[in-house]
Amino acid sequence: MDHLIEQVLTKIRQREHQSFEVDYLDQTLPPDDKVFTDSANVSINDVTIDLLIELYRVNTTNSWIHWILQGISFQVNFTFNISQYMVNFIPKKMLLDWPVKFVVDKERPVVMFNKKTVSRGDMAGLPDKAVLVVTDAQSLTSEATEISRLKQITIQIRTDEDCIWQK
Structure with a gap:
């Protein structure tokens, strides 16, 4: 056994x-x-x-x-x-x-946070060159914006929370 x-x-x-x-x-x-x-x-x-x-x-x-x-x-x-x-x-x-x-x-993970403000710590935890999806209702701290630039994180802004085909 x-x-x-x-x-x-x-x-x-x-x-x-x-x-x-x-x-x-x-x-x-x-x-x-x-x-x-x-x-x-x-x-x-x-x-x-x-x-x-x-x-x-x-x-x-x-x-x-x-x-x-x-x-x-x-x-x-x-x-x-x-x-x-x-x-x-x-x-x-x-x-x-x-x-x-x-x-x-095949190399850049797509991520999104379920919080109103994305902080420096949130951005620091992401892999380099990630794609961060944010909505108009979310904001990034100035430090988060700086970290995103340093880590070459692409910020993809959505005008609303739904994706294109859900409307």
């Missing part, structure tokens, strides 16, 4: 460090669910606006959405690789609450 437990623990530890990368193609089927038992980190390249909308609406008739939701239930860390022009199409709730990470150009 101890040997079996050790095998399971070894598999779990290996899974934590395994990554899987897939290109999203609307007309193809997603990979097999076995990916989730082998890899704890999944990156999806070429994520489209349509895929984001379908995911936000939890349209389980879409095979990719069903696959992603299955991965979330397996506690997979998803990274959605998007273009910089898609940032305004990501709903605020997805940026703040969904267990997925958005990355521009």
Whole structure:
């Protein structure tokens, strides 16, 4: 019995460090669910606006959405690789609450804070070259603005809290 437990623990530890990368193609089927038992980190390249909308609406008739939701239930860390022009199409709730990470150009994480004022400490905690989404209702302290310049953080201002397609 101890040997079996050790095998399971070894598999779990290996899974934590395994990554899987897939290109999203609307007309193809997603990979097999076995990916989730082998890899704890999944990156999806070429994520489209349509895929984001379908995911936000939890349209389980879409095979990719069903696959992603299955991965979330397996506690997979998803990274959605998007273009910089898609940032305004990501709903605020997805940026703040969904267990997925958005990355521009495979290197610049997209982040948002759920607070009225973004401070120096908030900015210091962000990776260099991140993309920070803020709304008109939010403000940055002068120190936060300085840190954003030093860390080359792009500040993407939204005129309201909703993304473009939610109107």
